[in-house]
Amino acid sequence: DAGVIQSPRHEVTEMGQEVTLRCKPISGHDYLFWYRQTMMRGLELLIYFNNNVPIDDSGMPEDRFSAKMPNASFSNLKIQPSEPRDSAVYFCASSRQGNTEAFFGQGTRLTVV
């Protein structure tokens, strides 16, 4: 398996634009997680899905952030409108039910100018 695949690897956008980050989990995994990494706050859990259903989105910073998982092989995280403080590395991870290990993608480095 190719592992968790995220795209793009890098994104630079202007403030106010919509940003879409994409994730393909490992085939057969039941859980999908979105994390955000910043210098100030470290790694934070934003939202996670189980069998494509959002279970806990309490980590989503505000209404400008939304995430969907339309099927078992794809999820996206949208920021609309984007702001400079959204600049961070966004990681997607997936895991299998009953398995203690989550596998992380390489991350998307987002810069909002």
Add this chain to the structure above:
Amino acid sequence: GEDVEQSLFLSVREGDSSVINCTYTDSSSTYLYWYKQEPGAGLQLLTYIFSNMDMKQDQRLTVLLNKKDKHLSLRIADTQTGDSAIYFCAEGMGSNSGYALNFGKGTSLLVTP
């Protein structure tokens, strides 16, 4: 989640042992993890320990767990320059969450020749 605490920096000489310490918050955490992040890369699971264990050894890595004090440590024997990276302690939020992770801010390990 609440804060998982780690020291921010550690510098050791090649060949010495490194010990990275962590205090966690949730006494009900079933699993505790150590992840490694190299520059520009995603997170790689190094090892994890089940909460009913005191110690786990895996080649050069030794994890010690003190549940009473909620203290976790990672010892790297014979540290090499390739071990230079950021090390994250994380507590699993339970099987119902697919073991979503609450991370510390990471310890930057620098190994000098």
